[in-house]
Amino acid sequence: MISLTQILDQTTPFLPRLIAYENGIHSFTNLSFITRKQQCFNEGILYIGLASQLGELHYVESAAMLLVMDCDQPFAGIALNNMVIVGYPRETDAFQLFNQVKQLFYREWDFLNGSFKLLDIFLKADNLNALAEMIAKFVHNPIQIMDASYHVLAYSRSCKTTDSPWNETNERGYFTYEYVSAIYRHTSFKTLPNDNTPYYNELDISPLRRLISKIYLNDHHLGYLVTLEANQNLAELDNELYKQISNVCAKAILFEKKMRTYKGGERSEYLLTDLLEGTIDSKSVFLSRIRDTHFKKGAVYQLIAIDITKYAHADATDSFLKRSLEALFPRSWSFHYKNHVVVLVETKSDSGILPEARLALEKLCRDNTLCAGLSDAFSVLYNLRLFYSQALSALFTASLLQAAGNIFEYEDYKFYDILLTLRNANKNAPDLKYYCSSTVMQIQAYDKKHGTDYFKTLWTYLNTNKNLIKTAQALYIHKNTAAYRIQKLKELFAIDMENDFAMFKLYYSYLLLTCADFR
Structure with a gap:
């Protein structure tokens, strides 16, 4: 069914103007010209014509019309009830307008026809391999059905291609880690859909494009449906229909997983x-x-x-x-x-x-x-x-x-x-700095005020198991300078370097401060 929103989008170049709109009329199943002296209008049909054609009517109910406004006050003397009327400028060609809207209906009919074929595919395929073969015939290109870890669950054997990476992947049964990393590099600057909306993937290892749909079931990512553009241009494939194919694969993958569990032979x-x-x-x-x-x-x-x-x-x-x-x-x-x-x-x-x-x-x-x-x-x-x-x-x-x-x-x-x-x-918990030793906070405040580096010196000293030589080497300073700084720490902040619990409080406070800055 075609919605009013789709109609307005499709006819935007013709400058549509919504004249009347009742909430009860949302979509249409067919399209028709308004005929001369027409008296009756059916719900569900969208009518296209000239406003002047309504001149002999006295009452119209529950109808949807796209009208070229070719006369003044076209609705004078007409009682309108539960109507949708979209008006277009006087110079609009009604036949061009009709053909523009007709394209929408043709696409919808093609989609429905494809959906019926898809249902037939699902009913006839009794395993993933059979499903892959039937989908390949439907899209006129080779396809792969993969799990979320890039293992090939099934692929179309009858639909041949000379694309070496494609054939090697099918023979191997999975994407190499090198192939997956290449995909990451290629898609790192792209925003990929979080649903089964199809997207294209092009890699320098192959001249042929891949159309990919992530396979989901109840928001759980099961895998990928991949079609290689080897025979027919993928632009001819309706995106909504491809999403439906992906949904069919989801049910089949789930069924296959359950059967594998019951059969044994677990991978x-x-x-x-x-x-x-x-x-x-x-x-x-x-x-x-x-x-x-x-x-x-x-x-x-x-x-x-x-x-x-x-x-x-x-x-x-x-x-x-x-x-x-x-x-x-x-x-x-x-x-x-x-x-x-x-x-x-x-x-x-x-x-x-x-x-x-x-x-x-x-x-x-x-x-x-x-x-x-x-x-x-x-x-x-x-x-x-x-x-x-x-x-x-x-x-x-x-x-x-x-x-x-x-x-x-x-x-x-x-x-x-x-x-x-x-x-x-707990997002409402106090900042981690709140749990730090007050001595550490005093050292930081002193460094900020006097431009010293006692905090870093203390951490390095603790992290080298209180070894002055290693502390000096890590800080690229002389051993005597390191010894002076440690002595000043003891004097300024009354730190007992021989008290293990005091050292523990300083150490965990440093770790708290490190994490406090993480975002």
């Missing part, structure tokens, strides 16, 4: 993704699903979250990062999840990955512009989501602190996480 990455999403309802369901995987009972794991937004590899179709991670961690599972590569590593120690593996990971990250956050070691896989949050927290906090390095362990940022969690949980 490890799917189980891990569902744990991160929080979609596993109970521990009994988890235990049932993990039975068909390669996860060992009682094994110790550590989760690594790798930020790949700045990663740029020469060949986006090469699985370099995945191969490197598999070589580093033979007992591991890696997959893409929400802007990060997630690596679950089975470790041989409760302390997490071995020092030599950590050094190798650090080198890999440093050489490839990557950053990694490491969780605590854990053995209860059901709690995977908690340890994923730890790895992200390590990355996030290190970024806020502008910490040096490429690998950040949650163990080093737990205190910050506590403070940030408490602050964010």
Whole structure:
């Protein structure tokens, strides 16, 4: 059905003016010219004609009209009830106006026809592969149905293309991390829709455009519908219809996931993704699903979250990062999840990955512009989501602190996480500075008034375990200068450097002040 708003938008070049409008009339299913001596008008039909054609009428009810105002006082002597009348200037060509509006109705009829075909596709397709084949025939181009981690769930085999990256992805079964990072770089300056509105993606690794619709069900992101512009121009495909196709895919993906759960043969990455999403309802369901995987009972794991937004590899179709991670961690599972590569590593120690593996990971990250956050070691896989949050927290906090390095362990940022969690949980809570030691606040005030650097000196001294030589080296000052500053701190602010609790208050106050400036 066509709405009045659509009519007004479509005929804007003809300068429409709303003359009469009743709230009860909102949309129209058909279009007609006003005929000579016409007496009856049907609801749901939009009539187009000349105002002078109404001259012989005495009463009109529940009609919608687009009228060229070709005479003065056209409604004199006519009783109008429950009407929509849009007027156009005298010089308007009624036939051009009719043809302009007719385009709207043609598009609507095409859309409805497409919707019926789409319903037929959904009813005939009994699995995702069959659905992919039928959608490809409908859009006259190759298509992929992918999950949210860029695994290929199904693709059209009968609709061929010579596009190498497309064919390699289908054969491999997933986007490489290099391909995903290329997508990030290409879309970082764009605002992508947060619903299933289609958008184009063009990468330098392929001359052909991709039309992408994010697949959602009940606001939950399930994956992507991707169409390659190999045969027919994608501009000919109605966006609203493509969104409907995406909705059909959502139902099919959900059905396929449920069937996979009941059939067994669980893929490890799917189980891990569902744990991160929080979609596993109970521990009994988890235990049932993990039975068909390669996860060992009682094994110790550590989760690594790798930020790949700045990663740029020469060949986006090469699985370099995945191969490197598999070589580093033979007992591991890696997959893409929400802007990060997630690596679950089975470790041989409760302390997490071995020092030599950590050094190798650090080198890999440093050489490839990557950053990694490491969780605590854990053995209860059901709690995977908690340890994923730890790895992200390590990355996030290190970024806020502008910490040096490429690998950040949650163990080093737990205190910050506590403070940030408490602050964010209560927006009305006092500023974190309120909880600081009064001595620290006095030192800051003194530095500001006298242009000294006692606060930084004190922190460096505490952070080097009260070692004057290391303090001097860190501050690029002479050891005697460092010793003088520490002595002045003791004198000016009555600090007992041998009192452990006094030192603790100074240390936690510094951390509070650091977090207080975070936004």
